[in-house]
Amino acid sequence: MKVTENIWHEYQSRLAAFIRSKVAEDAVDDLLQDVFIKIHLRIDSLKDDTKLESWLYQITRNAITDYYRTRRISEELPEWLEQPQPEEEEIIIKELSACLEPMVKELPDKYRNAIQLSEIDNRTQKEVAELEGISLSGAKSRVQRGRALLKTMLNDCCQFEINHKNQVISYDKKERDCKSC
Structure with missing residues (x-):
């Protein structure tokens, strides 16, 4: 729990800004919450602490992808999700x-x-x-x-x-x- 709290304090504003740049404002808080739930549940799967930041952004990108899939906003996902x-x-x-x-x-x-x-x-x-x-x-x-x-x-x-x-x-x-x- 303490590890997740530390990650929250250090990265929540950056991840929120990243999410905000990709989705509508009203979805940001929900997605950020989903991201941190996934982080909390999967923190033990992080094998190399030096890759924490890229791991966090990958989880965030995946959450945004899931958001678009479930909302069916467009036929194709935005290209930036795969880059x-x-x-x-x-x-x-x-x-x-x-x-x-x-x-x-x-x-x-x-x-x-x-x-x-x-x-x-x-x-x-x-x-x-x-x-x-x-x-x-x-x-x-x-x-x-x-x-x-x-x-x-x-x-x-x-x-x-x-x-x-x-x-x-x-x-x-x-x-x-x-x-x-």
Whole structure:
């Protein structure tokens, strides 16, 4: 109970403002109450305290989605519901970048070098080919295979929620002892 109270004091005004920006004023208090009930009931499911804020916003977004679904205000949900918000997107990028670094180091040399040059050093695939002394199609293949290996490694470690534009809008670690995250 004390944890939920602390969260209420710290986040209620920000979450209320977020809700207010998405729904009619007369629905804000009810939605905020629903959000904090869900937070209270699910606080034990938060596995990583450093992700509290993104977890709170995900619960809030889900409550707003439920609000629109039950009200049937429109045929389609607003597009912003499926997009990460700027502050959340920044948090996700920072957290996943930290996970990717050790994963890149685990890749076989030829894929690690291609990913390092193309994705981290922002070189074109033509430059990758020249620097690695291989054909352009060979460079493209190494970059693609390196990305595929990284995707597999990330999916082994984390569960992702992806929107219709293939953007990560939230994620959770599958296991606490993931080597990379």
